[in-house]
Amino acid sequence: MVTIKDVAREAGVSVATISxxxxxxxxxxxxxxxxxxxxxxxxxxxxxxVARSLYKRxxxxxxxxxxxxxxxxxxxxxxGVEDELSRSGFRLxxxxxxxxxxxxxxxxxxxxxxxxxGIISATNHVDYKIYDALKLPLVLLDRTSEDYPAVxxxxxxxxxxxxxxxxxxxxxxxxxxxxxxxxKPAQDRFQGAIEELSQADIxxxxxxxxxxxxxxxxxxxxxxxxxFSDTDGVIASNDIVGIAIIHEALKLGKKIPExxxxxxxxxxxxxxxxYPTLSTIRQPAYEMGRQAAQLLxxxxxxxxxxxxxxxxxxxxVERNTTRKE
Amino acid sequence: MVTIKDVAREAGVSVATISxxxxxxxxxxxxxxxxxxxxxxxxxxxxxxVARSLYKRxxxxxxxxxxxxxxxxxxxxxxGVEDELSRSGFRLxxxxxxxxxxxxxxxxxxxxxxxxxGIISATNHVDYKIYDALKLPLVLLDRTSEDYPAVxxxxxxxxxxxxxxxxxxxxxxxxxxxxxxxxKPAQDRFQGAIEELSQADIxxxxxxxxxxxxxxxxxxxxxxxxxFSDTDGVIASNDIVGIAIIHEALKLGKKIPExxxxxxxxxxxxxxxxYPTLSTIRQPAYEMGRQAAQLLxxxxxxxxxxxxxxxxxxxxVERNTTRKE
DNA sequence: TTGAAAGCGCTACCAT
DNA sequence: ATGGTAGCGCTTTCAA
Numbered sequence: 001m002v003t004i005k006d007v008a009r010e011a012g013v014s015v016a017t018i019s020x021x022x023x024x025x026x027x028x029x030x031x032x033x034x035x036x037x038x039x040x041x042x043x044x045x046x047x048x049x050v051a052r053s054l055y056k057r058x059x060x061x062x063x064x065x066x067x068x069x070x071x072x073x074x075x076x077x078x079x080g081v082e083d084e085l086s087r088s089g090f091r092l093x094x095x096x097x098x099x100x101x102x103x104x105x106x107x108x109x110x111x112x113x114x115x116x117x118g119i120i121s122a123t124n125h126v127d128y129k130i131y132d133a134l135k136l137p138l139v140l141l142d143r144t145s146e147d148y149p150a151v152x153x154x155x156x157x158x159x160x161x162x163x164x165x166x167x168x169x170x171x172x173x174x175x176x177x178x179x180x181x182x183x184k185p186a187q188d189r190f191q192g193a194i195e196e197l198s199q200a201d202i203x204x205x206x207x208x209x210x211x212x213x214x215x216x217x218x219x220x221x222x223x224x225x226x227x228f229s230d231t232d233g234v235i236a237s238n239d240i241v242g243i244a245i246i247h248e249a250l251k252l253g254k255k256i257p258e259x260x261x262x263x264x265x266x267x268x269x270x271x272x273x274x275y276p277t278l279s280t281i282r283q284p285a286y287e288m289g290r291q292a293a294q295l296l297x298x299x300x301x302x303x304x305x306x307x308x309x310x311x312x313x314x315x316x317v318e319r320n321t322t323r324k325e
Numbered sequence: 326m327v328t329i330k331d332v333a334r335e336a337g338v339s340v341a342t343i344s345x346x347x348x349x350x351x352x353x354x355x356x357x358x359x360x361x362x363x364x365x366x367x368x369x370x371x372x373x374x375v376a377r378s379l380y381k382r383x384x385x386x387x388x389x390x391x392x393x394x395x396x397x398x399x400x401x402x403x404x405g406v407e408d409e410l411s412r413s414g415f416r417l418x419x420x421x422x423x424x425x426x427x428x429x430x431x432x433x434x435x436x437x438x439x440x441x442x443g444i445i446s447a448t449n450h451v452d453y454k455i456y457d458a459l460k461l462p463l464v465l466l467d468r469t470s471e472d473y474p475a476v477x478x479x480x481x482x483x484x485x486x487x488x489x490x491x492x493x494x495x496x497x498x499x500x501x502x503x504x505x506x507x508x509k510p511a512q513d514r515f516q517g518a519i520e521e522l523s524q525a526d527i528x529x530x531x532x533x534x535x536x537x538x539x540x541x542x543x544x545x546x547x548x549x550x551x552x553f554s555d556t557d558g559v560i561a562s563n564d565i566v567g568i569a570i571i572h573e574a575l576k577l578g579k580k581i582p583e584x585x586x587x588x589x590x591x592x593x594x595x596x597x598x599x600y601p602t603l604s605t606i607r608q609p610a611y612e613m614g615r616q617a618a619q620l621l622x623x624x625x626x627x628x629x630x631x632x633x634x635x636x637x638x639x640x641x642v643e644r645n646t647t648r649k650e
Numbered sequence: 651t652t653g654a655a656a657g658c659g660c661t662a663c664c665a666t
Numbered sequence: 667a668t669g670g671t672a673g674c675g676c677t678t679t680c681a682a
Contacts, residue, residue: 014653049438051675069400094419113374214594243598269539270595273568339669376659
């Protein structure tokens with residue numbers, strides 16, 4: 001390992017001088033600077049971030065906590081975060097919590113132990129106490145909060161929009177699939193849908209799905225048609241479930257969207273690749289990730305007048321599981 | 326921040342003693358140990374990993390370099406890596422390279438600067454020189470290599486299997502979709518398929534797709550049917566492309582699998598959720614991630630008799646885009 | 651404009 | 667069995 005001392009020796013100056021040119025502060029004579037630059041290049045030196053971090057008590061690392069990167073909504077978020085972060089030279093320490101408080105605690109702890117300069121958390125099973133004790137800038141992602149800065153999309157409006165769309169397009173016996181109770185955004189969209197549905201002259205039923213995993217989605221879909229076989233409009237708790245429902249409906253010989261309309265939530269990439277393509281409420285996941293990263297960076301830099309929460313708009317994406325006019 | 330000194334003061338012993346109980350080495354009297362434990366608990370102390378890392382010249386961090394977490398094959402890999410790594414107390418520094426050599430270099434550099442104890446790389450646009458200079462344990466993932474330890478699945482056999490399956494199931498005019506030339510595993514499966522196809526009495530054509538992105542997959546699908554409209558069997562370069570092809574075929578009114586059989590590659594989660602469900606060659610992505618992590622950990626621990634490469638088996642998953650006997 | 655040296659929090663060696 | 671202390675690689679005073 002080549003250290004600052006080696007560079008100092010090579011350039012014939014002190015380590016203090018090397019540090020000055022590295023960080024571009026303090027006075028350095030132009031010929032001295034040149035010598036130093038040459039030595040750095042010659043030895044192919046790059047400073048040890050760990051030593052830096054120890055002294056300054058802060059690294060260039062940011063902790064990102066996700067429920068599960070394997071759920072197709074999150075890679076987009078993660079990518080948005082990373083792209084924005086790396087523009088400012090920050091790197092990502094990644095953890096999957098599986099909505100498990102213990103794992104969440106463990107990750108938060110190692111983030112702190114590694115001097116991360118801030119944390120972005122997209123978990124739902126949040127134990128507030130963890131975060132209250134934290135001295136670090138924190139941004140909640142895909143999650144509303146009055147207590148902490150947060151970036152999320154308008155779930156209630158999304159739910160309303162989904163319901164309104166199905167109503168307008170003539171569905172008469174709507175089934176609303178509710179997501180897991182502990183997942184806050186799932187509840188928001190559910191409430192929004194209920195609201196809209198309640199105001200309309202329309203029959204509807206609620207099916208409760210308690211997870212979002214691929215494996216179980218098919219189970220919910222089967223259950224849905226067993227319990228509500230005559231439904232002609234389904235508001236899915238998210239796109240994964242929506243796609244599973246398409247699948248199951250076709251298996252049962254239903255015509256989409258003639259017999260049955262389906263609307264999903266999220267607009268994950270595969271929603272435009274399934275058949276028929278899934279109409280859905282789009283959350284701008286990548287953009288949400290970017291915004292969260294931007295917000296966090298501002299907090300880290302202690303900029304003034306930072307937004308406390310950023311609500312992103314949702315949007316109806318009409319594809320082929322809903323009727324054209 | 327509470328440091329080892331605070332704990333020492335609280336417990337009325339020296340920092341050396343604290344360090345001993347922390348690392349469980351050297352002699353510590355049982356009552357002293359007890360006092361120390363109490364002080365640690367009382368102050369809610371947890372050691373600064375950065376200071377540790379600086380002294381020991383190695384952290385508990387591992388760098389994971391992926392082409393793009395947004396591609397649905399990779400979250401599985403990443404999760405396998407993480408789950409295995411975290412069992413041994415390691416944490417993940419994550420980077421997406423976009424197959425861009427400069428980004429790859431940047432990430433590798435910051436990995437090193439942060440004292441990572443090893444690197445797992447799943448990139449294809451590898452600049453060997455980067456890795457040659459590395460003093461760190463390195464495992465290549467989803468990638469064959471004679472020069473470095475690697476974990477990958479048997480792409481050639483996978484390609485053969487895909488072709489054999491279509492031939493056996495009676496496809497007569499097969500179209501083979503070739504993946505991007507710079508993606509090594511894509512070439513392996515392509516070669517395998519060519520091999521098998523060449524040995525059979527069968528007509529086939531090759532369509533070259535130069536990317537794997539969702540956005541472009543549809544384009545390849547359209548192109549495929551423009552150029553080879555009478556094909557009755559498609560070997561897709563991966564599942565994303567396979568799903569796009571299903572989609573396009575249905576749009577054109579083709580019956581699957583009667584008129585057209587399709588076989589994908591990877592077995593990403595959504596392949597069992599599309600309609601009809603996609604027959605495919607499964608790569609055990611999660612397991613590959615785990616194996617890579619295990620291998621790396623062994624290297625880090627300098628265990629003896631470590632495998633140099635691990636080839637994982639591929640497997641035909643028969644679903645509904647191929648005919649039943 | 652430059653250098654010497656203290657110190658970030660920890661580990662490990664050498665004393666005792 | 668325990669304590670003192672040097673030193674990991676760096677940044678930042680303070681002096682010169």
